[in-house]
Amino acid sequence: MIPGIGTLTQDTLWCFSQVKGTIEIGTTEADIISTVEFNHTGELLATGDKGGRVVIFQREQESKNQVHRRGEYNVYSTFQSHEPEFDYLKSLEIEEKINKIRWLPQQNAAYFLLSTNDKTVKLWKVSERDKRPEGYNLKDEEGRLRDPATITTLRVPVLRPMDLMVEATPRRVFANAHTYHINSISVNSDYETYMSADDLRINLWNFEITNQSFNIVDIKPANMEELTEVITAAEFHPHHCNTFVYSSSKGTIRLCDMRASALCDRHTKFFEEPEDPSNRSFFSEIISSISDVKFSHSGRYIMTRDYLTVKVWDLNMENRPIETYQVHDYLRSKLCSLYENDCIFDKFECVWNGSDSVIMTGSYNNFFRMFDRNTKRDVTLEASRENSKPRAILKPRKVCVGGKRRKDEISVDSLDFSKKILHTAWHPSENIIAVAATNNLYIFQDKVN
């Protein structure tokens, strides 16, 4: 089977590969993973957590001896990206939680990524050091400055090999540009600019310039009492550097072209599906709010996630999506309790596989779902320590909606809503997925035949 290009038929069996994180029951909140992202080659996998830390895993080289075990991901670098801050002017604490990580394409030996919390975006450089200069004239071996009067000879420092050290340094800090909470960042295909989006505005940055940004979208009304919607996610087109989309809390997506005007308040395309009046409830506005929007790798489609569904839209058709997938429709009758316990506000993400043939998103009870767009088959899998024997095949799970519960099924009332999978990532070219379950990161691969 060609990696990354496959269908979700019986051919594809997902196996447990690794799990990162601790098993203890009393998890500290700081360890909760808040974002997961593969880099463009899939060699690196980055996670951000609520404590403001970034952990980068690197895939080890596959060895000929262990063909059956495809490269494992091991910790490559860990660093504190953001710290808690306090805005004295507004008396607000700024959380250090990493909302998003986006990789830049690799252009030299070093790796670059963007990480953001609610207010500040940072560009980090992750580089390896395996040589160390020795033989300084003005410093001794411990690094202390020598008294110049004691220097009688000069020597040329030489580079000597050392143990590999991976260091992460903040190269740029893009601060003070967002009044509201940043929810998205997206690197442009020109690799020179990127955008950051908060609830009401989207700013365009140049990587080299930190003290200025262009505001390209501003939906703040003149009178805040007239506020009816906010921006929930934004992304650049993968190939057209002038095009981006942003989603709203009203379930709409706007596509904008930066060539049309400097301020893209007027959209080029407007994607909205008319609401089904029979489904109207107290919570209609909440469940129609889009939590994630992603372009397909081809750039032809966009995928959106709202509380109960995933939808695929063709850029050429604005009046309705071309595909709608029910993620967990059995929750529709539970919206009241989900509102009470705040679960209805959970923001699930969605991802494409490398070939845009399969889409994946998370659910509750540590379940995650995959939908094959070609065969229309779907599967529900679970990330749990019980299935964590190496190369153990994941068994499809099923939620029983009503009536008799079969042996392996789980009833809706038994679902654990504290175990939610909000963040997942799919390797850009292979069938390797990373699934964040609270403070654990699971890596699954398809079975190599």
Add this chain to the structure above:
Amino acid sequence: MECALDAQSLISISLRKIHSSRTQRGGIKLHKNLLVSYVLRNARQLYLSERYAELYRRQQQQQQQQPPHHQHQHLAYAAPGMPARGAYPAPSDFGLHCSSQTTVLDLDTHVVTTVENGYLHQDCCASAHCPCCGQGAPGPGLSSAAGCKRKYYPGQEEEEDDEEEAGELGAEPPGGAPFAPCKRARFEDFCPDSSPDASNISNLISIFGSGFSGLVSRQPDSSEQPPPLNGQLCAKQALASLGAWTRAIVAF
């Protein structure tokens, strides 16, 4: 959709969420509060429509017992166009006919503005039964406070027909805006019915403290009113002017 909660519980839950979001780490989340305000509107709408339906039914019963020449007065209390249960007009349709004080801090300019009697006139006139546009009696389902540009002056005598209307309902005191007796009747009618949630709502409102002092004291002549049952009156006022201060919260 099967829902175990009634409108009032939803309102109190939503208020609790808004309140707790103010002390949450990281500041108020605009998105979440906006969504909660939508639930509040939907619940309030249902709640008010139920209450006015109840009131209308009682009016009808009384009407049947009253002499016919008073019937035209009660038309003022008919609730034409009362939204059917399950139909929720957009928040802008409902209008913000609120004579409350809302304080808004603009996070960008750091300007604090206090809006007195903050009706949004465009919403006001958009509704078919806007009194300030002179299009007839205010429909109770649409105008949720003491009417646009009318103040509730209990104890004052204004138009005669108002007096009669007040008399009809047996509400006291006579006089005041046509809406006022309706409001009083509502208040008195539903005191006995007051569920724990109504007192919860009023408690929550008192918890909010100074941020909502304008709301609580929005009736400048309220000292003339009988003092007790402030909690209930507070709750009803809160429900009536929910729009303005939820927006204010969202604005934060």
